[in-house]
Amino acid sequence: MVIRRMAPSNVGAVAKLMSAIKPDWWDFEGANQQLQDVGLLAKLVGWYLEEDGAPKGWLLCAEYAGYACLTIENLGYDENGAFVMERQLEPLLQRAEQYARQKRQKGLRNMRYIIGSTGMSCHGRPITDFAEELRTLRSLGRAHFDYFRSIGFVPTGFLPNCYGKNYHGIIMVKSLL
Numbered sequence: 413m414v415i416r417r418m419a420p421s422n423v424g425a426v427a428k429l430m431s432a433i434k435p436d437w438w439d440f441e442g443a444n445q446q447l448q449d450v451g452l453l454a455k456l457v458g459w460y461l462e463e464d465g466a467p468k469g470w471l472l473c474a475e476y477a478g479y480a481c482l483t484i485e486n487l488g489y490d491e492n493g494a495f496v497m498e499r500q501l502e503p504l505l506q507r508a509e510q511y512a513r514q515k516r517q518k519g520l521r522n523m524r525y526i527i528g529s530t531g532m533s534c535h536g537r538p539i540t541d542f543a544e545e546l547r548t549l550r551s552l553g554r555a556h557f558d559y560f561r562s563i564g565f566v567p568t569g570f571l572p573n574c575y576g577k578n579y580h581g582i583i584m585v586k587s588l589l
Contacts (some may be wrong), residue, residue: 425556430443452478454474455474457472457508459471459475459507461501461503461504463578469487469500470486470488472486475520477520478530480522481520481522481523481524482520484508484524484525504589505563521589522586522587523585524586525560525584526571526582526583526584527556527582528580528581528582529575530579531553531554532551532557532582533551533552534549534551535579535580538572546569549567563586564587565584567584569582582586
């Protein structure tokens with residue numbers, strides 16, 4: 413077998429394969445478009461707070477229609493020169509949730525956010541049993557995690573070592589149903 417990189421000249425053959433082996437997911441046109449149009453995978457949408465004519469905080473999301481999800485990609489707020497990510501951003505988080513709920517008829521049913529493990533019981537060591545780690549996950553005074561829990565986000569999994577060795581991503585999900 414030979415491995416080839418997809419290109420406009422050969423993507424039609426791959427789309428044909430996709431539609432042949434999984435027609436309930438792709439017809440040829442849909443597969444062909446998905447393989448070539450990055451915008452079909454994720455659409456960026458964001459908002460910011462303005463104070464005295466300048467941005468004060470922001471929230472950037474990616475809309476993943478294929479996963480029925482609006483993902484928070486990054487966010488932040490300038491609290492007198494300090495970077496914060498909690499209650500100050502609540503108007504933007506509410507706006508994102510409103511946006512996702514309006515898009516529900518188009519398939520968005522969840523919001524997702526990945527929080528670093530700093531200040532969490534899983535930080536600084538390997539994760540060996542994901543289910544047990546999730547069951548016993550605790551905040552060690554991590555205001556950011558505690559805030560997202562308070563607005564309905566639930567820890568659902570991990571991206572181990574995604575920010576460095578033993579520095580994990582905690583996958584948080586909020587259902588919009």
